[in-house]
Amino acid sequence: MTKDHDLKGHAWAVLLTAHATLVERIETALAEAGLPPLGWYDVLWELEKAEGGRLRMHELARRIVLSRSNLTRLADRLEDAKLMEREDTPHDRRGYDCVITRAGLAMRKKIWPLYKAEIESLFSRHITVQEARTIGDALARAVKAAGGEG
Amino acid sequence: MTKDHDLKGHAWAVLLTAHATLVERIETALAEAGLPPLGWYDVLWELEKAEGGRLRMHELARRIVLSRSNLTRLADRLEDAKLMEREDTPHDRRGYDCVITRAGLAMRKKIWPLYKAEIESLFSRHITVQEARTIGDALARAVKAAGGEG
DNA sequence: ATCGCGTAGTTGCAAATGCAACGATATGCT
DNA sequence: AGCATATCGTTGCATTTGCAACTACGCGAT
Numbered sequence: 001m002t003k004d005h006d007l008k009g010h011a012w013a014v015l016l017t018a019h020a021t022l023v024e025r026i027e028t029a030l031a032e033a034g035l036p037p038l039g040w041y042d043v044l045w046e047l048e049k050a051e052g053g054r055l056r057m058h059e060l061a062r063r064i065v066l067s068r069s070n071l072t073r074l075a076d077r078l079e080d081a082k083l084m085e086r087e088d089t090p091h092d093r094r095g096y097d098c099v100i101t102r103a104g105l106a107m108r109k110k111i112w113p114l115y116k117a118e119i120e121s122l123f124s125r126h127i128t129v130q131e132a133r134t135i136g137d138a139l140a141r142a143v144k145a146a147g148g149e150g
Numbered sequence: 151m152t153k154d155h156d157l158k159g160h161a162w163a164v165l166l167t168a169h170a171t172l173v174e175r176i177e178t179a180l181a182e183a184g185l186p187p188l189g190w191y192d193v194l195w196e197l198e199k200a201e202g203g204r205l206r207m208h209e210l211a212r213r214i215v216l217s218r219s220n221l222t223r224l225a226d227r228l229e230d231a232k233l234m235e236r237e238d239t240p241h242d243r244r245g246y247d248c249v250i251t252r253a254g255l256a257m258r259k260k261i262w263p264l265y266k267a268e269i270e271s272l273f274s275r276h277i278t279v280q281e282a283r284t285i286g287d288a289l290a291r292a293v294k295a296a297g298g299e300g
Numbered sequence: 301a302t303c304g305c306g307t308a309g310t311t312g313c314a315a316a317t318g319c320a321a322c323g324a325t326a327t328g329c330t
Numbered sequence: 331a332g333c334a335t336a337t338c339g340t341t342g343c344a345t346t347t348g349c350a351a352c353t354a355c356g357c358g359a360t
Contacts (some may be wrong), residue, residue: 007174007279007283008274011277011285015169017289019166020216021297024215025164047217057309065170067348067349069347069348069350070346072310073310089308090249092308094309094353095308096308123158124159125295126291131161134193135285135289138284139165140274142172143168146171146175147171208338208339219317219318219319219339220317222341224316243324243338244326244337245337245338
């Protein structure tokens, strides 16, 4: 039990370190290539995956795990860069749809090869398929539980 | 091969989401309890674990995966809060030792129960011991590889 | 219709971050 | 010794973040 705890606590600590280390590396690689940061990719990718390339602000914020106010500013930047647009939503005059533009689609496709290569060399390369399955399953369970309640 | 890739890419995506979600939850819990953020805990814990409760700035920065300039400011805050001190290093007049204070030790001990409880309810609770072992091993391998080179 | 409450998104302000430039010291080479 | 180069840590400045307040709208009850 004590040992279980140590193993799990250790896994958490390693998770934090891995995230910090790998994300830093990836951000550096993107910056060096003159590409926008990871956060931009997340937005573009979520929009691209969504029906009609559009998503409400709050839904987008939820999917990329970002506070509303932060998404407001991030969306401002993406919009300034012509990678997405805000459109009034038909049935709710309070809100907007974020819609990815052609340039946004192109940018996501432009970023992906480098991002993919970085994931490969920093992450995928070092883990087995079994491990990947385990990591995906276990963490997804934790995320799901956290999403529902506390 | 394609499937392997998807599994690994998916694991990466879930890792990012899990990190964002769980860290946000933990920060909120700490803030609600009037406790300092996670970054402070990391510093205090690294110092406490280190020989003599002291570590050079650059070494501390490396261990908590933080840029030098960021550590400078973080250390300023911790020092203002009397949780650590900077001391001149004997054999290198450029650098400092960060030394944890009694108040720093006390603060780390004060934070730990809540942090531990959050890790338990958000993370440990949802994964098996086997999974924890796998996560720890696999991610540690990636971190080690990233630490060495690119 | 109006009141009250909840939600969508934005904004101001203070704090934190990242990056490049800097002063100071150490180190290696000649 | 003298000079070039690299490292330690800090600082200035611009960008990003986080939190709390705020506007605007939706929704249910009266």
